[in-house]
Amino acid sequence: MQPQELATLLKSSKAPKPLVFYVGPEIFYRQAHIPGAEFLGPDARPEGVEKLHNRAATLPRSSFIVIYCGCCPWSHCPNIHPAYDELKKMGFSKVRVLFLETSFGTNWADKGFPVQKGS
């Protein structure tokens, strides 16, 4: 999913809002994150995957979920694949991944899309 598409969805009063899960390191989340995004920790670690699993376990499998990280260039992100695989393994059918080619800063914050600071 491209940043513009998610930003439009979040801004729209008519479109169904996805649950947005952040699956990267905390230090980036605390500096800036997508408003309303839930911090679930880096999924490169088993404890991150466990936290995501526990959070998702309470949700209907038809939930619209967007996951994102943006800690480093997309091609090397250690967190996105484990998070996506876990949600698909759990049976979620509407999982989208936010495409942040370089970083959250470059491809989201610097584009002027909304951000929220703090934990």
Next chain:
Amino acid sequence: MRKAVLFVLVVLAALVTYRVANRRFNLPIQPAQPSAPDLSLTDLNGDPIHTSSYRGKILLVNFWAAWCVPCRQEIPEFISLQEKYPGKVQIIGISLDDNESELRKFYKTQRINYPIVQGNLKIADAYGGILGLPTTYIIDAQGRIRGHQVGSTNFSKLDQQIKGLLP
């Protein structure tokens, strides 16, 4: 009086916009840039570092993490740069690892010839926010930020920038 206040507000707004724009975007070397923050840090060997003491040298501040593959791939390039410009360029690596023991474990396997510091939110904020790795700032001998790169560093471009800033 109102005009004077308005004038001051407009100037302040312009300064803030300029400062933020220069920090957040990859810009080429420009004649005037904001000052780099003066930070007092301690490296992984326990040695104190005062960034202001590097005035007179070109300072490269590389934000990285041991879990970040492109950051790790860049380390030999930074080691080479440090060797290439002895006394003229100083590199500092600021790790944003959230697990210091993993950082130290990785650090022990490398022969890094420049100081490595465990970073934190305060340091990231001092640079206007670090929202992705690797991120490298280039600071001139007068302590002014002259540009930065986010994502995998273009070392050819960085070397050109260094050459352009050497006295």
